[in-house]
Amino acid sequence: MPELPEVETIRRDLEPLVVGRRVVAVEVDAGTIQLLAAAPVEVLRANLVGRTFTSMGRRGKYILLGLDDGRTLVVHLRMTGRLLWRDSSAPPETYERAKMVLDDGHDLRWSDLRKFGTWRMVDNVSEITSKLGPEPIDAAFTLAQFRGALAGRAAPVKAVLLDQRRMSGLGNIYVDEALFEAGVRPDTPAGLVSPAAAKRLWAAARAVLERGIQNRGASFKDYVDGQGNPGQHHMYVQVFRREGKPCYVCGSTIEKTVVGGRGTHYCPKCQPKARRRAARGD
DNA sequence: CGTTACCTGAAA
């Protein structure tokens, strides 16, 4: 569930607490290890115990924990994963399934109700990052690049925005919010998004992600930050999970459909079907 | 390209 703003909030929280710390022990539930690490716990221990964290980065929705041997522990929270900084004496989290014991009396605890989350060791982070498209919040992500990602595609524009190979970090919440802010109907074929609408969407994607970071992420259900506290951004959404409620802009009833296999929320008036281009000059 | 599966629990 965590998208770029949630993952970035966790990264910022934990970086100063984790960098420079050495791993002294690793514990993983027997029923989780294969799903989590795709390897026996002994292998994970051999990779981590005795290593010191040298960096804590993020790319897309991946957390990148750099180690002093040059390798990287790549963590993905998927739907319900949580990475939490806790005193080693603290009681287990609900759905705690793993932990790394650090050398300063704290643990990194791993909680994951649905067990979709992953910890993978890589020799080179490019094994992960080379598959990811640019980040919408990166200044290097130009309008021309964005338009290139949409050009000629028959898939719904929402599906293209969610495709981490085209751009990385957007998920279901921020995509619906960006499409609302840009006034674009989510099921519009990507290639039919007008140049003016594409420009609005490019700016909106960046804006909603940055606002999400400012608000420390959105906690509709499972997301909490590195200390276990909820974010605030769910209080500011315009359409996500607001079906049946009035649009804050025009008062129309927010609708919910399925686009690209995901629940999709939009305002039927503020996000008109792509066709003529009068009102906004598209 | 869309659909299905992975896993568990909450809500309809």
Place this chain on the structure above:
DNA sequence: TTTCAGGTAACG
């Protein structure tokens, strides 16, 4: 009982 869930990989 059925459906749905801030994600992605593996299908056909």
